[in-house]
Amino acid sequence: xxxxxxxGGAIGLLTAAYLRKFGNEVTVFTRSPLQAKxxxxxxxxxxxxxxxxxxSVHAQAIDEVVELNADILFVTVKQFHIEDLFxxxxxxxxxPQAMVFMQNGMSHLNFIKELxxxxxxxxxxxxxxxxxxxxxxEHTGVGIIKIGAVxxxxxxxxxxxxxxxxxxxxxxxxxxxxxxxxxKLVVNSCINPLTALYRVKNGVLVSNTHFLKLMRAVFDExxxxxxxxxxxxxxxxxxxxxxKTANNRSSMLRDIEKRNETEIDAILGxxxxxxxxxxxxLPITKFLFESIKGIEQEEREKVE
Amino acid sequence: xxxxxxxGGAIGLLTAAYLRKFGNEVTVFTRSPLQAKxxxxxxxxxxxxxxxxxxSVHAQAIDEVVELNADILFVTVKQFHIEDLFxxxxxxxxxPQAMVFMQNGMSHLNFIKELxxxxxxxxxxxxxxxxxxxxxxEHTGVGIIKIGAVxxxxxxxxxxxxxxxxxxxxxxxxxxxxxxxxxKLVVNSCINPLTALYRVKNGVLVSNTHFLKLMRAVFDExxxxxxxxxxxxxxxxxxxxxxKTANNRSSMLRDIEKRNETEIDAILGxxxxxxxxxxxxLPITKFLFESIKGIEQEEREKVE
Numbered sequence: 001x002x003x004x005x006x007x008g009g010a011i012g013l014l015t016a017a018y019l020r021k022f023g024n025e026v027t028v029f030t031r032s033p034l035q036a037k038x039x040x041x042x043x044x045x046x047x048x049x050x051x052x053x054x055x056s057v058h059a060q061a062i063d064e065v066v067e068l069n070a071d072i073l074f075v076t077v078k079q080f081h082i083e084d085l086f087x088x089x090x091x092x093x094x095x096p097q098a099m100v101f102m103q104n105g106m107s108h109l110n111f112i113k114e115l116x117x118x119x120x121x122x123x124x125x126x127x128x129x130x131x132x133x134x135x136x137x138e139h140t141g142v143g144i145i146k147i148g149a150v151x152x153x154x155x156x157x158x159x160x161x162x163x164x165x166x167x168x169x170x171x172x173x174x175x176x177x178x179x180x181x182x183x184k185l186v187v188n189s190c191i192n193p194l195t196a197l198y199r200v201k202n203g204v205l206v207s208n209t210h211f212l213k214l215m216r217a218v219f220d221e222x223x224x225x226x227x228x229x230x231x232x233x234x235x236x237x238x239x240x241x242x243x244k245t246a247n248n249r250s251s252m253l254r255d256i257e258k259r260n261e262t263e264i265d266a267i268l269g270x271x272x273x274x275x276x277x278x279x280x281x282l283p284i285t286k287f288l289f290e291s292i293k294g295i296e297q298e299e300r301e302k303v304e
Numbered sequence: 305x306x307x308x309x310x311x312g313g314a315i316g317l318l319t320a321a322y323l324r325k326f327g328n329e330v331t332v333f334t335r336s337p338l339q340a341k342x343x344x345x346x347x348x349x350x351x352x353x354x355x356x357x358x359x360s361v362h363a364q365a366i367d368e369v370v371e372l373n374a375d376i377l378f379v380t381v382k383q384f385h386i387e388d389l390f391x392x393x394x395x396x397x398x399x400p401q402a403m404v405f406m407q408n409g410m411s412h413l414n415f416i417k418e419l420x421x422x423x424x425x426x427x428x429x430x431x432x433x434x435x436x437x438x439x440x441x442e443h444t445g446v447g448i449i450k451i452g453a454v455x456x457x458x459x460x461x462x463x464x465x466x467x468x469x470x471x472x473x474x475x476x477x478x479x480x481x482x483x484x485x486x487x488k489l490v491v492n493s494c495i496n497p498l499t500a501l502y503r504v505k506n507g508v509l510v511s512n513t514h515f516l517k518l519m520r521a522v523f524d525e526x527x528x529x530x531x532x533x534x535x536x537x538x539x540x541x542x543x544x545x546x547x548k549t550a551n552n553r554s555s556m557l558r559d560i561e562k563r564n565e566t567e568i569d570a571i572l573g574x575x576x577x578x579x580x581x582x583x584x585x586l587p588i589t590k591f592l593f594e595s596i597k598g599i600e601q602e603e604r605e606k607v608e
Contacts, residue, residue: 197501198599210598214591283587287518294514295502 001160002027004070004096006062006085008035010129011102012076013137017046018169019074020055027058027069031077035134036061047138048168068094072160074123079103079266086115098157100147104251105266106185107273112150119152124180127169144170148177182226183234188267189222190215190238192252193288196262196295199253203246206239214284215242221282225275252292259299264292305464306331308374308400310366310389312339314433315406316380317441321350322473323378324359331362331373335381339438340365351442352472372398376464378427383407383570390419402461404451408555409570410489411577416454423456428484431473448474452481486530487538492571493526494519494542496556497592500566500599503557507550510543518588519546525586529579556596563603568596 001024005016008030020026028044030036039059046053058069062085073096077085082103089095098119101112112120128141147161158173165171174180191202194215198204205211219238223231255262268289275282305328309320312334324330332348334340343363350357362373366389377400381389386407393399402423405416416424432445451465462477469475478484495506498519502508509519523542527535559566572593579586 198595198602200602204602208598208601210594210601214594214598217587217591283521284591287521287588287591290514290518291502294512294518297512297514298502298504298508 001072002070003164004029004068004073005076006073007076008032008039008134009076009078010131010137011125011127012074013044013131013135014046014127014129014139015074015076015102016057017044017053017055017137018166019164020044020057021046021053022164022166022169024164025058026055027060029060029062029065029073031062032134033061033064035059036064038135042135045132045136047132047136048142062088065092065094068092068096070096072096072098072100074100074102076102078261079105079108079263080261082108083111098152101150102145103266104184104188104263105270106181107266107270109150109181117152119154119157120150121153121157122148122150122177122181124148124177124184139168142168144172146177146180147171147173148175148181149173182228183237185226185267185270186219186222186228186234187238187241188263189271189285190219191242192250192262193264193268193292194218195250196252196256197288197291199256201246202242202248202250206242206246217284218288221275221285222271225271225278225280225282225285256292256295256299259303262292262296264289264296268292305376306374307468308333308372308377309380310377311380312336312343312438313380313382314435314441315429315431316378317348317435317439318350318431318433318443319378319380319406320361321348321357321359321441322470323468324348324361325350325357326468326470326473328468329362330359331364333364333366333369333377334438335366336438337365337368339363340368342439346439349436349440351436351440352446366392369396369398372396372400374400376400376402376404378404378406380406382565383409383412383567384565386412387415402456406449407570408488408492408567409574410485411570411574413454413485421456423458423461424454425457425461426452426454426481426485428452428481428488443472446472448476450481450484451475451477452479452485453477486532487541489530489571489574490523490526490532490538491542491545492567493575493589494523495546496554496566497568497572497596498522499554500556500560501592501595503560505550506546506552506554510546510550521588522592525579525589526575529575529582529584529586529589531582560596560599560603563607566596566600568593568600572596 003019003024004027005012006029016026016028036059043054043056099117100121100123102123102125124146126143130138130140161171161173205215252262268285307323307328308331309316310333320330320332340363347358347360403421404425404427406427406429428450430447434442434444465475509515556566
């Protein structure tokens with residue numbers, strides 16, 4: 001089976017490296033022709049525990065692809081690029097058999113459900129990875145990828161998941177993936193926007209008594225909107241993630257610092273949209289959402 | 305009449321300079337013995353429009369005062385130092401005839417009403433001033449001081465106000481001072497916490513569409529809590545202040561940057577306490593209040 005990875009960011013490069021490491025033929029589809037050229041010439045370099053390995057991959061800029069040499073596409077671009085990406089695929093009449101969407105947040109779920117693709121999966125990525133350059137990625141935390149079948153997830157695919165799953169890159173199929181996505185969304189809702197707003201590391205949300213109180217307020221609105229059970233257990237999980245990743249800067253904080261667009265739409269935007277359907281008032285979530293949007297706007301203006 | 309100014313900050317030095325300029329005998333009471341010594345030796349230097357004038361003043365550290373050489377005290381320390389200050393005065397049995405409280409915010413009003421002082425006034429300071437050193441102040445914006453009689457404000461005092469009022473340092477007595485304090489509180493509630501949270505200049509709250517929306521949310525909760533009329537007129541005033549002071553950093557932002565304690569208790573703390581008495585929910589105000597408290601805590605820890 002020919003595997004394709006869309007996106008040359010940290011998760012894209014990490015996925016490509018491990019898929020290739022375990023013997024598959026892999027094509028990386030990037031946005032920039034330059035990155036595709038570099039990947040063709042140099043392969044992907046995977047750093048872990050101060051060791052490095054290089055893997056040869058096929059690579060092409062998505063706009064320059066003539067023929068889609070992939071039966072299954074792992075989509076690792078940010079949630080806000082998915083609609084554009086799908087337009088490109090459609091214009092070229094590229095319809096893979098299956099796609100795996102590996103985004104944070106949940107706001108893309110409704111969109112992908114409607115895609116004319118036979119088998120659609122979501123992949124919940126629990127790895128830590130940092131892109132070092134256009135061809136190098138560091139695997140900073142070994143985790144797991146949880147696969148959920150959104151549509152057409154027949155047993156036919158089980159062999160594939162088994163074949164790509166290995167010790168440092170486990171892939172498991174879960175039936176309760178929606179619950180797990182919800183839980184990940186809660187963690188992201190609590191940690192990402194507040195760390196980006198106050199520009200603090202994850203651990204500060206627990207060590208600072210005022211920020212902890214505010215994180216609980218965000219948590220309460222999020223679980224109210226999503227109508228989740230096991231609330232106190234989930235709160236403990238949020239606290240645990242903050243403590244375990246105390247010295248990390250969240251992805252949203254890093255996006256703000258790099259003046260990139262953040263995933264706020266996919267995270268709090270989704271919580272707000274679900275809340276609106278239920279006519280819930282979520283004043284803190286709304287405030288935080290607009291704050292991050294405002295900070296994004298300021299950072300953009302600094303660049304221009 | 306012997307005039308005393310408590311506090312050697314920007315407003316304290318500005319007030320001392322102008323009171324002295326127009327012929328009064330003035331004593332400045334400072335916290336630090338060093339600043340008192342410097343003021344005795346060098347006087348107060350007043351900078352305005354690139355000119356400077358020096359005025360001799362008496363000066364003493366408040367803890368070292370043996371005899372209070374003042375009939376009326378202008379209190380310019382921050383609101384959170386007032387209770388400590390009054391304890392010091394009481395221990396020394398210093399009871400002036402009159403005191404004028406020139407703080408931002410309103411949370412000190414209830415406390416000062418109970419003081420065993422014959423005549424109590426509040427002074428609403430609309431000057432721009434910046435302390436350049438322990439003995440130098442720049443008058444950055446000529447405004448006005450509005451006096452309101454909280455207690456014992458008989459006509460006996462009118463001559464005093466007239467005698468200290470001059471073109472660059474106007475002092476006017478107002479009967480509707482409570483309304484004016486409320487309006488100033490609304491402006492402070494809208495501008496100070498948000499600029500400190502996002503670390504932006506005042507003008508950004510109007511130019512950034514997201515921040516503008518959030519400022520309106522803060523405004524709505526503030527006027528709800530204070531039960532004010534003329535709401536849209538007041539909103540226009542808030543916008544006008546943002547535009548007029550577009551390139552200024554608010555006092556709260558400057559306090560955060562200098563790792564000083566902010567006036568958040570006097571501003572949003574007061575709005576929240578009034579709201580609580582009325583059983584109002586003010587989620588945005590509460591969020592903003594805790595945010596500034598949390599940022600203060602973080603900044604303190606950086607110092608320690």
